[in-house]
Amino acid sequence: MSSRMLRSEIQSEILDLPSVVYSSMQHKKILGREMGNLANTIPTVDLSVFLLSDGDEAAKKAATEIISRACAEYGFFQVVSHGIPLELMSRAMDLCKTFFGLPDEEKLKSIPRAGSPVPAGYGKQPDQSADKNEYLLMLPPNNCNNVLPNNPPGFRAAMEEMFTYFSLTGELIETILNDCLGLPTNFLKEYNQDRSWDLMSTKHYFPATETENVGISRHEDGNVITFIYQDDVGGLEVLRDGQWIPVVPSQAQGTLVVNVGDVLTNKKFKSATHRVTRPQGKSRYSFSFFYNLQADNFETKTNEKIEADLSESSNSGQVRRWGQVPEQSSIDPHVD
Ligand SMILES: O=C(O)CCC(=O)C(=O)O
Numbered sequence: 468m469s470s471r472m473l474r475s476e477i478q479s480e481i482l483d484l485p486s487v488v489y490s491s492m493q494h495k496k497i498l499g500r501e502m503g504n505l506a507n508t509i510p511t512v513d514l515s516v517f518l519l520s521d522g523d524e525a526a527k528k529a530a531t532e533i534i535s536r537a538c539a540e541y542g543f544f545q546v547v548s549h550g551i552p553l554e555l556m557s558r559a560m561d562l563c564k565t566f567f568g569l570p571d572e573e574k575l576k577s578i579p580r581a582g583s584p585v586p587a588g589y590g591k592q593p594d595q596s597a598d599k600n601e602y603l604l605m606l607p608p609n610n611c612n613n614v615l616p617n618n619p620p621g622f623r624a625a626m627e628e629m630f631t632y633f634s635l636t637g638e639l640i641e642t643i644l645n646d647c648l649g650l651p652t653n654f655l656k657e658y659n660q661d662r663s664w665d666l667m668s669t670k671h672y673f674p675a676t677e678t679e680n681v682g683i684s685r686h687e688d689g690n691v692i693t694f695i696y697q698d699d700v701g702g703l704e705v706l707r708d709g710q711w712i713p714v715v716p717s718q719a720q721g722t723l724v725v726n727v728g729d730v731l732t733n734k735k736f737k738s739a740t741h742r743v744t745r746p747q748g749k750s751r752y753s754f755s756f757f758y759n760l761q762a763d764n765f766e767t768k769t770n771e772k773i774e775a776d777l778s779e780s781s782n783s784g785q786v787r788r789w790g791q792v793p794e795q796s797s798i799d800p801h802v803d
Pocket residue numbers: 670683688695697703741742743753754755
């Protein structure tokens with residue numbers, strides 16, 4: 468499906484939204500309003516104004532300002548009315564729960580291909596790892612290194628559709644962040660056109676035990692922008708001023724968490740440290756989408772170019788390749 472066709476699907480989707488989340492559609496003046504309290508919650512922004520061909524400019528400006536502040540204060544924000552069909556999101560979540568509930572021998576049919584540059588396929592953290600989760604990782608739908616399960620039926624197609632929509636949402640958020648950073652129009656878009664290195668993973672976090680509860684150890688994402696679609700269990704936490712702030716799953720269906728990765732970090736934005744803590748007695752499921760930068764651009768061009776265009780920028784951190792563990796990363800028991 469061409470990206471133009473998808474965009475028009477997105478537009479028809481947002482005109483048909485449930486009233487509880489999207490009531491702002493009837494009140495254009497408050498489109499783009501802040502739906503969270505900046506003091507202690509990660510703000511949520513309604514993106515529908517950016518998807519409408521006649522989107523109100525003042526509402527876009529208001530939304531852009533909220534996102535700018537959130538990226539500076541938290542490195543995180545949340546979005547609704549992003550155009551990803553809610554039916555697809557909940558179907559994909561249900562299918563992922565079914566997949567992870569299958570016996571190991573079934574899931575192991577989807578282990579990564581030998582020699583693949585990225586271990587696309589099913590995997591489980593090794594026993595010695597503090598992180599207790601299993602996952603299914605995928606490259607863009609047409610990539611020959613993907614190993615996607617045929618069971619449960621429909622899962623593979625749902626994963627591919629989710630990926631395609633996430634990519635488009637990534638392009639939209641990249642454009643908004645471009646403006647937040649005061650970069651020349653379309654600077655990031657022109658700089659980062661190759662979508663073949665984007666990655667999506669769906670994860671199953673096992674319930675915590677009496678003695679340990681680490682889902683993913685504290686880390687920062689090395690890419691450009693990450694999306695997280697989490698179920699209603701909770702456990703994602705963001706470090707801000709030495710305090711772990713929970714990203715409470717929203718009652719609003721289809722809420723996506725967005726976080727700024729190392730590529731866009733500078734004096735203005737931060738790539739925030741975050742982690743996942745596992746609750747007791749419950750599994751947690753999530754989708755993460757990593758909007759990346761083409762690998763060859765990583766060390767050579769990325770921050771150097773963004774810094775050159777943002778004279779105030781100061782990020783000293785080297786942008787990491789996929790899977791490379793940051794030096795400052797540490798394993799902690801998540802008990803504080
Ligand atoms: O599952 C989540 O909520 C977050 C996952 C995450 O931080 C990551 O995959 O980098």
